[in-house]
Structure formats: structure tokens, C-alpha cells
Amino acid sequence: MKKAAYLFLTPALTAIFVFFFIPVIAAFLISFTDFDIYAIGNYSRFQFTGLENYRKLFENDLFWKALVNTFYFVVASGPLSIAISLGAALLLNSKLVRFKGIFRLVYFMPVVTTLVAVSIVWRFIYHPEFGLLNYGLSFLGVEKIDWLGDPNWAMPSIILLSIWKNFGYNMIIFIAGLQNIPEELYEAAQIEGANAFQRFTKITLPMLAPTTIFITIITMIGYFQLFAEPYIMTQGGPLDSTLSIVLYMYQEGFRWWNMGYSSAIAFVLFIIILTGTLLQMWYQRRRTA
Amino acid sequence: MGKKTLLYGFLIISGFLTLAPFIWMVSASFMLDGHASVFPPRFLPDEFTFDQYKTLFSRLDVSRNLLNSFFLSVVVTLVSLTFNSMAGFAFAKYRFAGKDAIFKMLLSSMVIPAQVTMLPLFLMLKEFGFLNTYMAIIIPGMANVFGIFLIRQFVMAIPDSLIESARIDGANDFQIYYKIIIPLAAPVLVTLAIFTFMGTWNDFLWPLIVLNDSEMYTLPVALANLMGEHTKDPELMMAGSVITILPVMVIFLALQKYYIKGIMMGSVKE
Amino acid sequence: MNSWREQGNLRLRLVLFIGLFLFPFLFIYYGCKGEEKGVTEITFWGMGAEGEKIQALLPEFYRRHPEIKVRVQMVPWTAAQEKLISAFVADNTPDLCQLGNTWVPQFVLLDALEPLEGYISKSAVVKQSNYFKGIWNTNEVGGKIYGIPWYIDTRLMYYRKDIFKKAGYELPPKTWDELLDLSRKIVKLQNDPNKYAIYLPTNEWAPFIIFGIQNGSDLLKNNWTYGNFSGDKFLEAFDFLMKFHKERLSPLGVSQVTNVYQAFEEGYFSIYISGPWNIPDMKKKMNDSTGEKWGTAPLPGKNGYPGASLAGGASLVMFKQSKKKEAAWKFIEFLSEKGTQLAFFGETNNLPAVVSAWDEPGFKKDPFIPAFYEQFQNVVATPKIPEWEQIVSAKLQQYAEYAARGKMTAKEAMQNLDREVNIILEKRRRLLGK
Numbered sequence: 007m008k009k010a011a012y013l014f015l016t017p018a019l020t021a022i023f024v025f026f027f028i029p030v031i032a033a034f035l036i037s038f039t040d041f042d043i044y045a046i047g048n049y050s051r052f053q054f055t056g057l058e059n060y061r062k063l064f065e066n067d068l069f070w071k072a073l074v075n076t077f078y079f080v081v082a083s084g085p086l087s088i089a090i091s092l093g094a095a096l097l098l099n100s101k102l103v104r105f106k107g108i109f110r111l112v113y114f115m116p117v118v119t120t121l122v123a124v125s126i127v128w129r130f131i132y133h134p135e136f137g138l139l140n141y142g143l144s145f146l147g148v149e150k151i152d153w154l155g156d157p158n159w160a161m162p163s164i165i166l167l168s169i170w171k172n173f174g175y176n177m178i179i180f181i182a183g184l185q186n187i188p189e190e191l192y193e194a195a196q197i198e199g200a201n202a203f204q205r206f207t208k209i210t211l212p213m214l215a216p217t218t219i220f221i222t223i224i225t226m227i228g229y230f231q232l233f234a235e236p237y238i239m240t241q242g243g244p245l246d247s248t249l250s251i252v253l254y255m256y257q258e259g260f261r262w263w264n265m266g267y268s269s270a271i272a273f274v275l276f277i278i279i280l281t282g283t284l285l286q287m288w289y290q291r292r293r294t295a
Numbered sequence: 296m297g298k299k300t301l302l303y304g305f306l307i308i309s310g311f312l313t314l315a316p317f318i319w320m321v322s323a324s325f326m327l328d329g330h331a332s333v334f335p336p337r338f339l340p341d342e343f344t345f346d347q348y349k350t351l352f353s354r355l356d357v358s359r360n361l362l363n364s365f366f367l368s369v370v371v372t373l374v375s376l377t378f379n380s381m382a383g384f385a386f387a388k389y390r391f392a393g394k395d396a397i398f399k400m401l402l403s404s405m406v407i408p409a410q411v412t413m414l415p416l417f418l419m420l421k422e423f424g425f426l427n428t429y430m431a432i433i434i435p436g437m438a439n440v441f442g443i444f445l446i447r448q449f450v451m452a453i454p455d456s457l458i459e460s461a462r463i464d465g466a467n468d469f470q471i472y473y474k475i476i477i478p479l480a481a482p483v484l485v486t487l488a489i490f491t492f493m494g495t496w497n498d499f500l501w502p503l504i505v506l507n508d509s510e511m512y513t514l515p516v517a518l519a520n521l522m523g524e525h526t527k528d529p530e531l532m533m534a535g536s537v538i539t540i541l542p543v544m545v546i547f548l549a550l551q552k553y554y555i556k557g558i559m560m561g562s563v564k565e
Numbered sequence: 566m567n568s569w570r571e572q573g574n575l576r577l578r579l580v581l582f583i584g585l586f587l588f589p590f591l592f593i594y595y596g597c598k599g600e601e602k603g604v605t606e607i608t609f610w611g612m613g614a615e616g617e618k619i620q621a622l623l624p625e626f627y628r629r630h631p632e633i634k635v636r637v638q639m640v641p642w643t644a645a646q647e648k649l650i651s652a653f654v655a656d657n658t659p660d661l662c663q664l665g666n667t668w669v670p671q672f673v674l675l676d677a678l679e680p681l682e683g684y685i686s687k688s689a690v691v692k693q694s695n696y697f698k699g700i701w702n703t704n705e706v707g708g709k710i711y712g713i714p715w716y717i718d719t720r721l722m723y724y725r726k727d728i729f730k731k732a733g734y735e736l737p738p739k740t741w742d743e744l745l746d747l748s749r750k751i752v753k754l755q756n757d758p759n760k761y762a763i764y765l766p767t768n769e770w771a772p773f774i775i776f777g778i779q780n781g782s783d784l785l786k787n788n789w790t791y792g793n794f795s796g797d798k799f800l801e802a803f804d805f806l807m808k809f810h811k812e813r814l815s816p817l818g819v820s821q822v823t824n825v826y827q828a829f830e831e832g833y834f835s836i837y838i839s840g841p842w843n844i845p846d847m848k849k850k851m852n853d854s855t856g857e858k859w860g861t862a863p864l865p866g867k868n869g870y871p872g873a874s875l876a877g878g879a880s881l882v883m884f885k886q887s888k889k890k891e892a893a894w895k896f897i898e899f900l901s902e903k904g905t906q907l908a909f910f911g912e913t914n915n916l917p918a919v920v921s922a923w924d925e926p927g928f929k930k931d932p933f934i935p936a937f938y939e940q941f942q943n944v945v946a947t948p949k950i951p952e953w954e955q956i957v958s959a960k961l962q963q964y965a966e967y968a969a970r971g972k973m974t975a976k977e978a979m980q981n982l983d984r985e986v987n988i989i990l991e992k993r994r995r996l997l998g999k
Contacts, residue, residue, distance in 0.1 A: 010468035011389035015397075018382035018438035022401070025416060025435050030407055032415035043951065044992060046654050047675040051996065062988060067981075068963075097306060102299055111551065112310040115317065118547040118554070120497045122515035123536035126522055127320045130529045136332045138319055157970070170313065175558065182559040231408055234499045238519060245966060252410055252500075260504050261647055262955050263654065265414050272411045283406050426655035507651050509638065524641045527824050 037269035046263065059270035069271070071246050072254040075161065079250065080229045083165040088221055091173045095180030096210075110181070114174035121171065125238035128167045129154065132239075154240050157247040164235045164248055172228075176221045183217035184210070219290045226282050230275065251275050317540075324348070324534035331529045347534035357538065359510050360517040365542075367429060367513060368495040371436040372488050378438040380484060383446025384476050388458060398447075401440045410500075417504060431505035432513070436495060442487050445560060449483040450476055486557035489550050493543050514539045605892040606634045608659035610649070612879070613642040614842065615663060618912040625908075626899050633892045646954050653677050660887040661897065663715055663879040666703040671951030672882070673706040679883040679890060680709040690898040695919050703946055704880050712880030713897055714918035716909065718840045719874045720771055721940045722862045723847065725835040728754075737862035739870045741776075741805060744836075748814040751835050763836040764822065764829075765806060765815045767966040770957040771875060772838045775864065776802040778945050779872045785986070789948045790994045792986030794961070795979040802867075803968070803975050810969040817969060826850035829859075838864065840877060844914045844933050856932035863940045876944040878918065952989050960985050 038054055045052035063069050094113055098106050116124065131138045132153035140150050153163040187210065195205050211218075232250040236242055242249035242257070251271065259268025319338065323331040324347055326340040351357045385391075386398055416435060417426070425431045453476065461471050477484070499515045506512055512520065518535050525531050547554055611619050616639030623635055638659065640648050646668060652658050653675060664672065672678050685691050693701055696714050704712035724737055732750040734743075748762035765772055777784060782799035785792060793799065809815040815834070822828045829837060830850045837843075844861075848854040866872025881897045883890055899905055906917035907925055916937060922928060923938070947953055960982055968978035 008389070008391045011385045011391045014381040014385035014389075014468075014472065018378040018443060019397070021378060021434075021437040022404075022440065025419075025437070026404065026407075026412055029412035029415035029419065030404075032418075033411050036414060040992060042992060043650065043654075043675065044996065047677070066985075066988075094309075097302070100302070102302055103306065109306055109310060110555075111548075113313055114551075114555075115544075116313065118493060118543050119317075119540045120515055120536075120543065122497075122499050122519050123539040124316065126518065126532050126536050127316050130323075130331070130532070131316060131319070133332075133529075136334055136336055136529075138315070138336050141334075141336050170316075178555055178558050227406075227408070231410065237499075238522060243966070245970060245972060246963065255410060256500065256504075257959070259414055260417075260651070262959070263650065265418075269411075269414050272408075272414070275408055276406075276411050279408055280406050421655060424656065427657045505655075507648060507655055507657060520641070520644070523644060 033269045033272060036266055037273055039266045041266040041269075043263035045265075052266075055266070059267045062267065063270050063274065068246065068249070069254065072249045072251050073274075075247065075249055076230060076232060076251045078161060079165060079168075079232055080226060082162075083168050084222070084225050084229055086165070087169040087173050088176060088218070088225060090169060091176035091221070092180050092214075092218075094173065094177045095184055098177070099181055099184045110178070113177060116171045117174040119171075121234045122238060124171060125167065125235050128163075129239045132163055155244055157245040160240055160244060160248045164232075164239065167235055167239075168229070168232075172225070176225065179217060179221055180214070183214050187213045215293065216290070219286055223283055223286050226286075227279055230279055230282075251278075320533045320536055320540075323530055324537045326530045328528065328530060331533070332527075347531045348538075350531060351534055351538065355521065356510075357514070357517060357535065360512050360514045361538065363429075363511065364496055364514040367432050368492045370429070370433055371495045372491040374433065374437050375439060375442060375491050376484060376488055379442035379487065380446050380477065380480065381472065382438065382443045384450050384472055386443065386447045387450035387453075388455070388476075401443065405440050413501070413504060420505060426505055427507050427511055429511075432495070432502060435501065436491070442491070445487055445557075446480060446483055448560070449480050453479050482553065482556070483560070485550065486553045486560065489546060489554050490557055492546065496543050604632060604634050605889050606636055607661065607887075607889050607892050607896060608636045608638065609896065610638050610640050610652075610659045610662040612640050612645045612663060614913055615879070615915065616640060618909070621912050622900070622905060622908060625905075626896065629899070630892075630895055633895060635896060646958075656886065658884040658886055660889050661881060661883045661893040664712060664882045666700065666712065666714065666876070666878050666880045667947050667949070667953065669704050669712050669880060669882065670706050670949035671953070673709075673711050674951050677884055677886075678711045679885050679887070680711060681713065681883070682710055684894050684897075685710065685713075688894075688898060691901050695901075695921065697918070697920060697941070699876055699944065699946070700878060700918060703876060703949075706949070712882045713901055715879045715881045715900060716906075716913075716915035717876075717878035717918050717941070718842070718916055719877050719937065719940050719944050720775065720838050720840050721864055721871075721874060721936055723829070723837045723839060723843065724860055724862060725829070725832065725858065726856070726860050727858050728832060728835045737860070738865045740865050741867050744865045745805075745808065745814075748809060748836070749812070752812075752814055755832065760832060761816050761834045762814045763809055763838075764825070764834040765809055765838070766822070767969050768962050769839075770961045770965070773803060773806060773961060773965055774947065774957065775838070775872075775874055776806055776867075778875075779864075779867045781868075785948050785950075785990075788997065789950050790990050790997065792956070792983035792990070794986065795976065795983045800976060800979050803965075803979060807968050807975050811971070841914055841916055841937060844931075861933045861936040863936055863943075866943075871940055871943050873943045873945050874940055876946045878916075950990075950993060952993060955989060956986050960989070 037059055038056060039052050040055045040058070041052045097103065098110055098113075103109070130136075134140060134150055134152040134155065137153070139153065140148075143151070151159055153159050191209050191213070192205055195209060200208065231252050233252040233256065236248040236250055236253050237256070240248045242253050252275065255268050255271040255275070258264045258271060319336075322337075322339055325343050325345070326337070327342055327344050327346060330337065330341060386394065412435075420426050420431050420434065423430075425434065457475055457479075458471055461475055466474065496513075497515065498513075499519070502513045502516045503519070506516060509517065509520065518532075518539055521535055522532060609619070610616070616637055619637055623637075626633070626635065645665070649658075649662070649664070649668075649672075653672070658677060669678070685693075691713055697717065700714045700717050704710055704714065722737060728751060729735075729737065729747070732747055732754050734747050734750075738744040738747050744763075751762040752760070774784065777794075777799040780798045780802040782796060782802065783793055784799065786796075794803070810817060816822060822833070825837065825839075826843070826846045827850060828834060829847065847859065851859050853859060863871030864874050881900060883893050883897070887893055900909070901919065903917075903919050903922050906919050906922045907928060909915060910917055910922070910928065916934075917923065917928070928934065947957075964973070964978040964982045967973040967981075968975050973981070
């Protein structure tokens with residue numbers, strides 16, 4: 007019986023071990039070498055350089071820029087998209103609304119689509135001359151904006167796209183969370199004379215807390231890995247204002263083949279995500295304790 | 296009454312705004328060259344044409360890329376479903392040495408972003424001679440922790456008595472797996488299948504790195520590549536986007552119940 | 566209950582079986598890039614339009630060599646360098662390919678190319694004496710020849726004759742001062758905030774390097790191991806080009822110009838520094854193939870006319886990993902014949918590398934070609950190091966954008982550039998030091 011268990015486990019565990027765990031360890035080691043295009047041509051041309059890659063990384067303005075951009079993206083679009091998801095979930099959970107299924111479907115549609123394809127679509131929507139967005143805004147009296155060409159607007163443009171693309175996902179999770187809140191709680195509150203706002207802050211929000219924390223973690227992890235949108239729409243420009251950590255890692259590693267350096271970037275990303283996750287888990291534990 | 300109208304108005308407007316990019320994408324894909332680059336923008340084609348699609352399939356030969364995407368998504372889904380379900384079953388219904396430790400290790404590995412593994416994995420596949428082959432996409436997708444976790448959760452809820460009685464009837468472990476567990480776990484398997492299929496279909500960074508012949512490209516990579524050459528042809532690019540999005544859209548619409556259930560399952564904390 | 570389970574069971578078993586059948590099929594699928602019997606198939610990578618237009622030459626080649634089949638793959642120019650390197654990294658190089666001739670040294674360093682002396686000495690077609698000397702030399706690394714020049718190009722000035730005349734210039738500018746003066750006059754004349762004089766996008770590095778070279782800069786110093794962009798000479802040239810951005814003589818963003826030819830036709834700008842590949846599209850868009858409204862001219866110079874430009878073009882190379890070198894060489898020979906070179910010019914407007922082709926009357930007829938001939942009298946190669954592409958297309962362009970947008974002064978930008986270039990060249994210094 008035990009033998010059977012191991013047999014069932016072997017394929018998956020071997021695959022995960024060989025093609026995930028070993029590469030993680032290897033990446034860690036490579037990040038302490040100067041492995042690059044010279045070394046690919048001739049394996050004798052690389053050596054251990056200790057913390058050199060990390061030192062270069064922390065001295066590089068571009069890296070800090072990518073870091074700041076990525077945080078900007080996460081901090082701006084994370085809470086915003088979660089708030090919109092929650093709003094949409096509340097509306098769709100309202101007893102007043104019928105045809106919930108259809109609305110839910112519509113709002114959810116962007117989630118399942120291919121990021122590369124929608125990035126291309128939005129690139130044209132953002133076109134300063136012929137784009138739909140500027141045209142729509144012109145009715146509100148807004149002047150033409152060069153969305154992707156202006157360093158101040160490029161990141162907000164990417165944020166808008168990613169909110170549009172992702173809010174449906176969290177909305178679904180919030181709807182599930184809302185449906186788990188017992189109806190009696192609201193009835194009891196109503197009897198005691200609590201108004202809608204009080205019911206929201208005293209019942210809905212606290213009851214949703216675990217859901218919210220879960221959503222925050224997955225959203226954050228996902229957003230830190232920003233890549234395809236800037237790759238397609240701006241290539242990191244203008245003025246590196248949309249260069250994300252993963253895009254920087256990609257460019258260094260797979261465009262210029264500075265693989266040691268690129269691995270160091272990947273590890274910094276890992277540490278950031280790990281720290282964020284641990285912080286949120288610690289916060290959650292403190293709340294429930 | 297007024298409140299209700301307001302609510303519906305809001306829902307409908309935001310629904311329209313959500314769909315607007317898609318509507319424009321589909322509409323522009325039926326326009327003639329240059330007809331989407333006008334001011335004021337057109338919402339509907341002035342002259343309806345299939346030219347863009349014809350160009351895509353004849354001159355640019357995206358049918359090959361469509362085929363690649365289908366083939367890879369199907370294979371990755373089948374292989375990973377098999378491996379994950381076996382492992383999920385083992386974790387749910389067996390007791391063996393190191394079970395908790397292994398499972399915990401797997402779970403905690405989920406915080407490691409896939410980007411960390413990309414470089415060594417790339418070099419590894421290079422050594423095997425798998426770069427620029429389908430294996431480069433299939434190998435890293437063979438098993439994943441999320442899938443094992445999801446299946447384990449589901450299978451744990453299957454009563455042990457079913458397994459026990461089958462065992463008394465003389466079923467061996469493998470028969471139990473595919474005669475009892477697999478059929479009963481069908482809903483979660485369907486869910487996971489949709490997730491994996493769409494995940495593979497939509498994936499971009501990894502295929503971009505490991506595939507470098509245009510005839511090996513998956514659709515998203517081919518599309519991004521096309522974008523480099525045809526920045527000034529929005530109509531063509533929209534047709535390409537429609538072709539890329541359509542299959543996943545259809546699958547989603549057909550099986551949305553399972554997909555949405557999957558999201559909710561994934562969000563259930565242990 | 567039982568029957569339901571049976572059904573589900575059956576369905577899933579079916580799926581499993583299909584899966585099991587598909588699995589071996591997949592090995593076959595990727596393994597079978599089958600070939601016809603008796604025919605050697607060689608893979609050729611062509612960049613941009615060349616990849617497309619070379620098809621027109623194939624029927625003649627097949628007529629002479631029915632035993633060889635050429636599979637042409639098109640690679641966009643924008644991603645060519647990147648793609649070739651990844652192909653090399655992935656052990657997926659083609660049998661032969663065209664290579665920007667400044668790229669030859671770096672692929673030699675990677676040990677990716679096949680030396681060609683053996684083939685040349687036996688060849689009746691390919692001889693060193695057939696080629697411009699400077700161009701031939703770009704293919705020589707460490708005393709060995711790795712590429713055969715295919716076509717040559719260089720950058721010069723595309724300009725609007727009609728607008729130049731209105732601005733008081735009957736002839737194109739010959740010096741830097743004239744260029745600046747003319748640009749100012751054009752902008753004044755147009756009197757439209759949406760029109761400019763010259764197009765100097767920061768995502769095209771060539772003009773920056775050209776003006777630096779014209780001013781006598783060596784670009785990189787100490788055997789190409791340190792950047793010298795903040796040196797006086799390059800800095801002065803860079804600062805000069807920045808004037809065009811600061812005085813709004815050149816459009817800032819890259820995103821504003823989606824179609825260069827259309828913009829040129831609309832008078833959005835009147836001067837564009839670029840290569841011969843633009844001629845066909847320009848003719849079409851300007852609706853003028855005789856040179857009434859527009860023309861080509863050698864670059865203005867700082868010290869003498871014409872000013873220096875870059876020795877560009879493409880060479881044909883064979884990769885070491887190729888198993889079909891004999892067939893590949895036959896194709897190289899075919900492409901190097903005078904007749905093929907002229908036919909190729911007809912298809913693509915790429916200037917022939919074989920000198921004798923330049924005497925053909927049909928070739929000289931084109932009004933836009935003589936300027937190139939003149940420009941070729943003064944062309945220079947860029948440093949032959951693998952890091953060059955990264956230095957210019959990532960770093961130089963990045964800092965040019967910072968300076969053009971006024972986020973840094975020219976000096977700050979170039980100092981930052983040098984700092985980054987020195988980091989990029991660190992490994993080169995170490996390898997040379999060994």
C-alpha cells in the first residue's frame with residue numbers, strides 16, 4: 007500500500023524536483039558567478055565572483071528604477087483593483103439586481119483572455135491620435151494625452167489595463183466570500199438599527215477579512231511579476247518609466263545573456279515576494295489571535 | 296425605483312466599458328487597411344472585409360502557430376492532469392513516511408516565482424537539446440503544486456468507505472485510482488483542465504524564451520513578433536488578437552461554471 | 566449511482582487512452598522534419614525585406630542546382646541580433662545566414678562561424694579582388710575570413726528638395742553649421758508646432774555614432790575596453806545633436822511617428838538620416854521616382870565633405886554547426902555572382918557588394934544611387950566587439966532619450982553612459998587581461 011503511494015507520487019515529484027527545485031538551487035549558485043554569453047560559447051570562461059552581481063545590482067540606477075516602477079505598479083493597482091473588485095462584488099451580490107449571471111460573465115470576460123492580445127488591443131486604444139480613449143475623453147473636454155509616450159502617463163496606462171484585465175477574478179472570490187456571511191448577522195444588525203454603512207463596516211468587512219488577505223497576497227504576487235504589458239506596449243520606456251523587475255531580468259538574461267546578473271535580479275524578486283507574503287501572513291495571524 | 300434604475304444604469308455602463316475593447320477589436324479586425332487609423336475613430340467597419348484574416352492565414356501562416364498552441368495546451372493539460380491527480384490522490388488517501396514534510400515543502404515552494412527557475416531550466420533544456428522543441432514547453436508543465444493541492448482537497452472529501460469496499464472486492468491500488476477516484480474527482484479535474492489549458496494557451500514569457508523558430512511559436516509569441524513588424528497595421532493586429540482570444544473565450548463560455556468554481560476552490564484556505 | 570459511475574469511468578478512460586496515445590505521437594511530431602530523398606535542404610535566415618525578396622532569386626538557383634532546396638526563414642531586422650544570439654545559445658543556428666558585417670567579430674568570438682579560406686581558394690566566383698577593400702576587411706578576424714560581403718550600405722541624408730528650396734537651400738547642407746541653420750529655417754518657414762525639420766529619434770543610435778566619428782571620437786578607448794563617450798570629441802558632437810531636440814527642430818517621442826514615409830510625405834520632417842532600404846517605400850509614398858520633390862545626399866561633415874558615415878551591409882556566413890556546408894557554399898557562390906547581385910538590387914535596392922556591378926548602366930540610372938557612391942568614399946566601421954550592440958542599442962539610446970527630454974544634461978548623460986559601458990566591458994577587460 008505504501009509502495010503504491012510512492013508509485014503515484016513519483017512522476018509528479020520527480021518532475022517538480024528536477025525541473026523546479028534543482029533550477030532554484032542552480033539559479034542561486036549562478037547568481038554568484040559571471041556566467042554570460044562568453045561562457046555559453048566556452049564553459050571555461052566563467053568564474054565565481056561572490057557577491058559581485060548583487061553589488062553591481064544595488065549600484066545600478068536602472069535596477070532601482072525598475073524596483074521603484076514595480077512598487078509603484080503594485081501599490082497603485084493592487085488596492086485599486088481590489089477595491090473595484092469588492093465594489094463589483096457588492097453590487098452583484100445585492101438583492102436588487104437580477105441577471106447576476108450575465109453581469110458577472112461580462113465583468114469576468116477580460117480575465118480569461120490572452121494578456122499579449124489585449125495588450126496589443128490596448129496599445130491601439132491608447133494611440134494619441136486615433137485611439138478610442140482620447141476620443142472618449144474628448145467629450146469630457148479632456149485634452150489629448152500621449153498615454154504610452156509620456157513618461158508620466160505610461161505607467162498609469164499600464165495600471166488601467168491591468169485593473170481592467172484582473173478585477174473580475176477577485177470579484178468572483180469576493181462574491182464567494184460574501185455568500186458565506188450568514189444572513190442572520192445582517193438581520194440582527196437591522197433590528198438593532200444599524201444603517202447600511204454600519205452594516206458594511208461592522209459586519210461585511212470583518213467577515214471578509216480572510217478573503218481580503220488571501221486576495222491581497224495573490225494579487226500582489228501576480229503584480230510583482232509584471233512583464234507582458236510593458237514588453238508589448240512600451241518595451242519599458244519612455245525614459246524607463248515602465249521598466250519592471252521581470253522585464254529588466256528578461257532583458258539582462260535573455261537579451262544580453264548576462265545570466266549571472268539576471269539570476270541575481272530573479273532572487274531579489276523572490277525575496278521581495280517572500281517578504282510581502284510573510285508580512286501579510288503575520289498580520290493575519292495577529293488579527294485572528 | 297429610482298435607486299434601481301441608477302443601479303442598472305451603472306451596471307450596464309460599466310459592462311459596456313468592460314466589453315468596449317473587445318467590441319472594437321472584433322470590429323477593427325474586419326476593416327480594410329488603414330481604416331482603423333482615422334479620426335474620429337470608427338466603431339464599425341465602413342466596408343466589411345475578411346482581408347486581414349486572409350493575410351494572417353495565407354501570407355503570415357498563423358495556422359501553424361494556432362496548431363502549436365492547441366497541441367501544446369492539450370498535451371500539457373493531459374500530462375499534468377495525470378501526474379497531478381496521481382500525486383493528489385496519494386497525498387489525500389495514503390499514509391507514508393515524510394508525507395507531511397513533503398507536502399509542506401511543496402506548498403511553501405509556491406512562493407518562489409517561476410522566473411527564478413527560468414535561466415537554469417533554459418540551460419538544462421539546452422543540454423538535453425530540447426530548446427526550440429515542444430518538449431521545452433511540455434517538460435516544465437508536467438506537474439504543478441497548485442494542481443496537486445486542488446486535487447488533494449477534493450479527494451480528501453471522498454469517503455474512505457468507498458475505497459475500503461472496493462479493496463474488499465479485490466480492486467488493487469491502480470484500479471481504485473482510475474475506477475473510483477478519477478470518476479468521482481471529475482469535476483475538479485475538469486476545472487483543473489480548463490485552468491491548465493488556458494494557462495498554457497495564454498503563457499508568454501516562457502515560450503518567448505525557449506522557442507525561436509517562427510514555425511515553433513505559440514500564438515501569443517507569434518502575435519508579439521508580428522507586432523514588431525506591423526506596428527502600423529492595427530487592423531491586422533486586431534485580427535490576430537481575435538484569433539488568439541477566441542478559442543479561450545469559447546472554452547470559457549462553454550465551461551464557465553467549472554472555471555468559476557475552480558477560482559473559488561483555489562481561494563479556500565486550508 | 567452505479568451506472569452513473571460506469572459512464573464517468575468510461576469517458577475518463579477514453580480521455581486517458583487518448584492521452585497515452587498522444588504522448589509518443591509528440592515525439593514523432595517534433596522529430597519529423599522530414600526531407601525529400603536526394604535533395605539537400607539548407608536553411609537560410611534572411612532579415613526583414615531581404616528574407617522575403619530573396620525568394621525571387623531561388624528559381625534560377627534551383628534550375629542550376631536541382632539537388633539543393635533552400636528553406637528561407639524571415640527574421641525581422643529589429644530582433645535580428647537578439648534572435649541570432651538566442652539561436653546560437655539554443656544550438657539552433659541555420660546553415661547559413663546574412664549577418665550585419667559589424668556583427669561578424671562577435672560571432673567569431675563565440676566560435677559560431679566557419680572559416681572560409683578553404684572554400685574561397687577553390688572557388689571560381691568568390692575572389693577578394695571583387696570587393697571593396699574596406700568592406701572585405703570587416704569580415705576578417707584574427708587573420709581568417711568568416712564572411713563574404715553580400716550587399717553594402719551606409720547611412721546618408723534623405724531630404725525634401727521642395728522644402729529645402731523654400732528655405733533658401735538650393736543644395737543640401739555640407740557642414741554642421743549649415744545643417745543647423747537650415748533646420749532652423751525650415752521650422753520657421755513651416756510655422757506649425759506640429760512640424761519639424763529633422764527626424765533624429767533616440768531609438769536609432771546610428772546618427773549619434775556617426776556625428777561622434779565625424780568629430781574624431783574613437784568611441785571606446787584602450788583597445789575597446791573603456792567607454793569614451795564623455796570624452797570631449799563625442800560629447801561635443803552629442804551636444805550638437807541635442808540642440809535639435811532642445812530647439813524643437815526634431816520631434817521628441819518615438820511614438821509620434823508610426824510611419825516614417827508618411828511623415829516624410831506630410832512634411833512632418835524634411836531630413837532623415839538613414840540607409841538605402843528606404844528608397845522603394847519613399848518613391849511610393851512620395852509618388853516621385855525621378856527626384857523632383859526629394860533626394861538623397863551625402864552627410865554634411867565637420868571636417869570636410871562628405872562627412873563620414875558607417876560601413877554597413879551584410880555578409881553571408883556559414884555556421885560551424887551546419888552539416889550541409891558544401892550545399893550552403895554553393896548558394897553563397899550563386900548569390901555572389903554579378904548577375905545575381907544586380908537582380909537582388911532590382912528586388913530590394915540593396916547595393917551590390919561586387920564592385921563590377923556598379924558599372925552596369927541600369928544600376929547607375931537611379932537618381933538616388935550616386936549619393937551613396939559618394940558617401941562610400943568616406944565610411945568607417947564600428948568597434949568590433951560583441952558588446953557593441955548592447956552598448957549602443959540599449960545604453961546609448963537610453964541616455965540619448967534622457968538628454969533629449971531634458972532629464973539630464975548632455976554631459977551627465979554621457980558620463981552615465983561611460984559608467985555603464987565600463988561595467989559592460991568588465992568581462993572583456995578580464996578576458997583580454999588573461
